[in-house]
Amino acid sequence: MIVVAPPTVGPYxxxxxxxxxxxxxxxxPRVIAATSDEDAVHxxxxxxxxxxxLLEVGRSVFGPFHADEVRAALRHVHRATGTLRDxxxxxxxxxxxxxxxxxxxxxxxxxxxxxxxxxxxxxRLIEAGELDRGRRLLEALLAFRVEPAxxxxxxxxxxxxxxxxxxRIERRRGARVDDPTAxxxxxxxxxxxxxxxxxxxxxxxxxxxxxxxxxxxxQSLLGSVHDVDVVLxxxxxxRSLSHESRRQLLGALTRLREQHTARYQxxxxxxxxxxxxxxxxxxxxxLRKTSTR
Numbered sequence: 118m119i120v121v122a123p124p125t126v127g128p129y130x131x132x133x134x135x136x137x138x139x140x141x142x143x144x145x146p147r148v149i150a151a152t153s154d155e156d157a158v159h160x161x162x163x164x165x166x167x168x169x170x171l172l173e174v175g176r177s178v179f180g181p182f183h184a185d186e187v188r189a190a191l192r193h194v195h196r197a198t199g200t201l202r203d204x205x206x207x208x209x210x211x212x213x214x215x216x217x218x219x220x221x222x223x224x225x226x227x228x229x230x231x232x233x234x235x236x237x238x239x240x241r242l243i244e245a246g247e248l249d250r251g252r253r254l255l256e257a258l259l260a261f262r263v264e265p266a267x268x269x270x271x272x273x274x275x276x277x278x279x280x281x282x283x284x285r286i287e288r289r290r291g292a293r294v295d296d297p298t299a300x301x302x303x304x305x306x307x308x309x310x311x312x313x314x315x316x317x318x319x320x321x322x323x324x325x326x327x328x329x330x331x332x333x334x335x336q337s338l339l340g341s342v343h344d345v346d347v348v349l350x351x352x353x354x355x356r357s358l359s360h361e362s363r364r365q366l367l368g369a370l371t372r373l374r375e376q377h378t379a380r381y382q383x384x385x386x387x388x389x390x391x392x393x394x395x396x397x398x399x400x401x402x403x404l405r406k407t408s409t410r
Contacts, residue, residue: 123270123271123272124270124271124272124320125263125268125269125270125271126175126178126263126268126269126270126271126274126275127178127262127263127267127268128262128263129271129320130171130174130175130178130179130316131259131263133171133316134168134171134172134255134258134259135259137164137167137168137171138168138252138255138256140160140164141161141164141165141168141248141252142252144157144160144161144164145161145243145248147160148161148239148240148243149240149243149244158198158201158202158236158239159202161194161198162195162198162199162202165191165194165195165198166195166312167312167316168191168255169188169191169192169195170309170312170313170316171312171316172184172185172187172188173188174278174312174313174316177267178263178267178268178269178274179258179263179267180264180267183258184258186254187251187254187255187258190250190251190254191248191251191255193242193247194239194242194243194247194248194251197235197238197239197242198239200235200239201232201235201236201239203347204228204231204232204235205232206344206347206348207228207347207348207351208225208228208229208232210344210345210348210370210373211225211228211348211366212225214366214369214370214373216362216365216366216369218361218362218365220357220358220359220361220362221358221362221365221366223357224355224357224358224362227357271317271320272320272321274317275317275320275321276321276325278313278316278317279310279313279314279317279321279325279328281313282306282309282310282313282314283310283328283388285306285309285310286303286306286307286310286388288306289302289303289306290303290385294342294378294381294382297342297343297346300339300342300343300346301339301343301346303339304336304339304340304342304343307332307333307335307336307339308332308336310328310332311328311329311332311333311336314326314328314329314332315329328388331387331388332388334384334387335381335384335385335387335388338377338380338381338384339381341377341380342374342377342378342381345370345373345374345377346374348370349367349370349371349374352366352367352370353367
């Protein structure tokens with residue numbers, strides 16, 4: 118009888134990273150193209166975030182030094198996409214408030230010019246080869262097979278990664294809604310759980326794979342709160358806004374934040390309704406297809 122060895126995490130994560138690198142290769146021309154592609158920067162940011170998260174999850178597999186080197190090389194471009202997103206969010210959010218104030222509109226025009234400058238800076242960073250450098254390091258990392266001593270059984274590694282991500286959330290679940298920093302950290306913890314589950318979805322039992330949906334929902338709800346917090350901070354620092362304009366904006370943003378925090382509080386127990394799965398649960402080697410968007 119032929120005995121088939123259970124799948125291990127090294128080849129699994131390597132294949133995921135190659136897929137993500139392929140996405141980066143496809144999206145870069147869209148970002149630097151002269152024609153407008155509203156989704157290009159978003160797709161680049163998602164691919165970079167997933168790549169860096171996967172490398173963090175796989176530090177013990179690929180080796181902490183090498184995984185961290187690749188993550189660091191991708192950091193500058195990733196941060197530049199985040200800065201651009203903050204500007205996009207500010208413009209969209211302030212416009213949604215529909216405040217008919219010439220002073221506010223003048224301030225928004227300044228922010229639009231800043232958004233265009235930040236976008237050009239991102240393109241220059243990519244054209245200077247900053248992203249290519251990170252991708253070359255990633256290629257080098259994947260050129261060698263994983264050291265056998267680091268290559269653990271896939272299903273066991275996956276369940277432990279999910280358990281660690283859930284513990285991160287539990288440590289932060291007491292965050293107060295009036296504490297932007299604590300809520301931001303909780304949002305990141307939900308995002309981490311979502312990504313970990315999506316990375317290992319094919320290797321997880323159904324109850325654990327199902328955690329991706331509530332984690333994504335809670336991340337999104339807290340993301341809306343965080344977006345308002347970022348814009349609130351910008352409005353408070355804006356020197357060109359008059360006292361009355363600032364007062365109008367802060368009042369409208371505060372009311373919007375209260376609406377978002379209320380929605381989060383109403384759904385904060387989503388993960389609690391999911392059944393627990395023992396670490397040694399059986400039947401986790403079966404493969405399932407799932408969305409990696």
